[in-house]
Amino acid sequence: MADTVRQRPLLGTFVEIGVDGAGPAADAAVTAAFAEIAAIHDLLSFQSPDSALSAFNRDPMAWHDLAPAFRRVLGLSMLLMWHSGGLFNPTVGGQLVARGALPPTGGPMPLPFGQLGDFDMNGNRLRLKRPLALTFDGIAKGFAVDRAVAIVRRAGFTSGWVDAGGDMRAFGNSKLRVRRRETNGSITRLGELSGGAVATSVVAPQVDERFPGLTVSAGDNAPAPGAWTVCARYAWQADALTKVAALAGDADRAALLNRLHGALIAGPAVAGAA
């Protein structure tokens, strides 16, 4: 159990941070980690009209200079898009807007989804070749968790965790007993997390109060409903791979996740049985 455990409302959910230390230094490190998460949110939130992502999406075919974290998340997203054969796709913003899961961009109505060839990159500058809307909702929360972990480690704390409502990462000697909230509200014991990350995404048939997110496909394959839990070394990976898990075919899901350096901890079988 960590000596300092705090929770703040961030990223539209409750973020908990624990570190193996107490006192002003630990408090300052945790406060700085929360601030970093808030900064990532301010940069990459689709919902917030003031974010850098929203500014990009209002005019996606013009050149934009990207902030370092934006550039990093974009790079990771494109890598994963390539290696997952397009199952992970950060260009599905248009489809999410059309289905009411995300607010309108404020620009012209974007196409439902795009492909890797739509990205036109020049150093830290980006434009899209077609009117698409980028969304990092499948990766940014995990990325924010990783950045928060980096902040507290840099401050000298060797063990701890960050839990952002379903996306969590433990480091050092911290061990987290992880349970999963199923789609029917029941809770299943999953196991213990240490030295890595775990993420759960719920594929709901439609958007509602309890399941505000939507997983959509950029192809013919429909996402398999239920809760998908994946572990990986980094939280951004675990977060993004839950979407790959939901969209992959039953036959090659496990192998694909392994190839992408993740592992399926639990699919929707438990929820489906209840």
Place this chain on the structure above:
Amino acid sequence: MNQFNRNFVFLAALPTLAISQSVYAKDYLSVADARKILFPAAQTFLDHKLTITKDQKKAIKDLSGVRQRWDDQLVWRAEADGRFLGWLVVDEVVGKHEFITYAVGITPDGRVIGVEILSYRETHGYQIMEADWRNQFKGKTIDGAFKLDEDISNISGATLSCRNVTDGVKRVLALHQLVLMDG
């Protein structure tokens, strides 16, 4: 739910009723902790507890769109060397599924310094359906079972919305503007 689980809920019916009132609960900070975190430079915190009048409640609702339910509001004035640093307001929100106590630090001109959760309680009957409920009771007395709340330290799954707290902060900012700034 399969046959096993149904039997199991029946067997565990008594303790379940008691525990399901607070299925997932966690205490994070005391008010004193939160004061230190939100105002690390402050030396004194002057008690400034407010009693909100009916008219003020209405004005708060009109300004923030959120209803002020309580008559009393815990407020402290943070100072260092006689310098006014800001307000610390302790507030509660009751959602459909949760009961949350939090502290918000506000600068004298009404900007949010930070929001810290003091305690978080989920009031859902989730555990009634918990698949591994029986395991929870192995080797535990009923006293031990009540501590299960703390045992469930981390839940990965459907993201819980923090909108109640966001609305609460909006209401506290309206209270600041209408009551604290004028007073």
